[in-house]
Amino acid sequence: MAPITRNTSLKALQTRLKALLGMFDDIYRFVDSMGEDTPATAATVRLEKMDELWDQINDATMEIEMQDDFDDDNEIYSRKRSEFGDRYYRAKSLLLEKVKEPEEKLNLSNTNQQPTHEDVRLPQIKLQAFDGNIDEWLSFRDLYLSLIHCKTDLPEVEKFHYLKGCLIGEPRSLIDSLAITKANYQIAWDAVMKRFNDSKMFKRRQVQALFDLPNVARESVVKVVDNGTVELATLSLPVPPLER
Structure with a gap:
């Protein structure tokens, strides 16, 4: 992100924003004209440039609105940002x-050429909600x-x-004030x-779980000693080992 400065004139910033929007319009016209014969590489290079323009246009708009001579009542820039x-x-x-079309076509071609019984469609995994319950944190x-954060092909925004x-409740409140940007x-x-x-915290929870284990039951059995006296003896049941 470019540093915000008030040294640049409002007119110069407006000219810069107009040029950036013009470059974005070129990409937008390309998108509208795409057809089946459009190469995926042409889409890839414009996709990379568009992410760069997103940051530059937002920066330029913010710089304009921070200028001393900017008219606060002028809603044109907020409208332009929304559009x-x-x-x-x-x-x-x-x-x-x-961009994904060639990969999908290749996968379809391989499936048609090499059918196997192992080609099973797995069920879709649903993202888990997290409301701050620490017992659910690790699974969330x-x-x-696996599904979102480590995906290199998924944009940050x-x-x-x-x-x-x-996120729900407390976890959501931690980030609610942040704008959804890259x-x-x-x-x-x-x-x-x-x-x-x-x-x-996890270690404390594990120790607490050990203390919360139910007591092992003990049984009494009748025992006859050598002189014929009958006594009660306590039989301790074996304790299964804790799973690791």
Whole structure:
């Protein structure tokens, strides 16, 4: 993200924003003109450039609104930001679909050429919600890391959408004040990890669980000693080993 400065004139910033929006419009026109014969590589390079433009346009708009001579009553920039966001997400989803087309066609071709009985469609895994219950943290963390956080092909801003959708109550309140942007995703995830990923807390829970184990039952049996006297003896049942 470029540093915000007030040394640049409002007119210069407006000119810069206009140029950036013009570059984005070129990509948007390309998306509207895509067809079956459009190569996936052409979509890939524009997808990379579009993410860069997203950051630059948002920075330029913010710099304009922070200028001393900016008219606070002028809603044109907030409207432009909203319109740009809608167009950005539409264009990005269409570009992602175009990039994935060759891979899907290759998978379909391989399936048709080499049918096997092992080709079983696995059920979709549903993301787990987390409401702050520490007993559920590890299962939530590991599943979220596998399905969302560690996916290198998933944009950070989309990961942020998934993260907010999974959290309830206290965990959600930790990140509610953060805008859903690429830059804020790692900040949000770090905040959740710092609050709940406490190894000392897990050890205390394990020790407490040991103390909460039910008492082992004991049984009394009749025992006859050598002189014929009958006595009661206590029989201790074997304790199964704890699972690790």
